[in-house]
Amino acid sequence: MKAEKISELTTNRLSVYLRCLNALTAENIKTVSSEGLANRFHLNSAQIRKDLAYFGEFGVRGVGYYVEELRNTLTNILGLDKEHRVGIVGAGRLGTALADYYGFKRSNFNVIALFDTSKEKIGRHIGNTKILVYNFADFAETVRQENIDVVVIAVPAEFAQEVYGEVIKAGIKAVLNFAPSSLQAHNNIKLKTVDLTISLESLSYFLAQPQSENSASSGNNNAKHEQPLSRKKQLK
Amino acid sequence: MKAEKISELTTNRLSVYLRCLNALTAENIKTVSSEGLANRFHLNSAQIRKDLAYFGEFGVRGVGYYVEELRNTLTNILGLDKEHRVGIVGAGRLGTALADYYGFKRSNFNVIALFDTSKEKIGRHIGNTKILVYNFADFAETVRQENIDVVVIAVPAEFAQEVYGEVIKAGIKAVLNFAPSSLQAHNNIKLKTVDLTISLESLSYFLAQPQSENSASSGNNNAKHEQPLSRKKQLK
DNA sequence: TGATGTGAAGCGGTTCACAGCC
């Protein structure tokens, strides 16, 4: 009844749960408890229950969750039951690689178009999947014609802000950005940035530390580095 | 003096600060206050000061920070002063795109080798940068010969765990994983996963919500979705 | 005076532990 904010941490975990449920479905397992899910996939059972509880009461006390049913429910919550139509700006190597990336199709995202400004690329069909490269100058028009609702930015950092502006103007509401550049956020627009530079430099930081125990991390969160000796005394 | 754990959130921000400082250097700006940095790049000044303070006292009260000096300091802290030698497992489109990705070089990461199991690819030089594709069967040996210290996993999800095992066996301490599969974490190994599926499904979730105000997000953290109406009553 | 460095407060997310229900 009341308006509730769902943390993106929660929805990210829903994706993970869905992936786990797909694995269970493949094994023909019909029902699973939060404890079972947690043990099998190294999650926390209380967190699973709490995440799901934001959206409804899907479990049966004394039993657990019905795998197939929960799978459908999560698919609906995440909006993966509807097709999304993707345009990729930047037909360089990264853009091309993404156009062919199978993971898109699995989540019901279809790459419809590439966009570039290079005369040599415009009008050609690129990649294994032979996606047509449109002129970025015709971006808004193509978005409308092709019903594109998701845009991927795969251009060099210096052009990202400008491209982002055009994307917003064309009425796009969801953007996945690969340029290492913090774009000016907009209301009502979902902007998700995948910053490879930060990921790399995090690895570099780790390698630069005098090796100590602990320090594994898979997700995006809560990870800790070990910092064995404060540098204050050394550097001051 | 005391051992301190540095949050990865902090080191990620150090990367951002370094990027900002590079921009200031390019503009020939010599000194900057935390307030100045914060306003210019939409950060929080207290956070900047606190993050830096974990590593030493780099500022001058009443003045701020010397751009060039802080830039060098952060470069050192993040270990970007030393070359890292990268091997990419999986010479498919994603692996190839990454091999050519200019962002690696900017952070002093040099892609030395690609690895694959496909007979057609082994022995060929791939991509713009003509990186040699090695047989993945010779992985450990090549790692040793070429002094590889960072590995990127760019193989399909079903092979990721197996590849990860081999990577660990070869003594690699830092891994960047692009497979949408939660790998069994290891002590002493830094594993960073870039999960495009989760990013996509987060966009999908957003688009599936009846549009409301707020909801911009650039970083990986703290983002909120709007959930206008709890589904409990509807679904129960 | 002006900006740092930092204890304290605030806030949000995770985990605990148990009442409630099948």
Next chain:
DNA sequence: GGCTGTGAACCGCTTCACATCA
């Protein structure tokens, strides 16, 4: 008996506010 759903405790990160110092 067993497992969910959830208030309460806990924990860690962020922000505030100010004493400190060039």
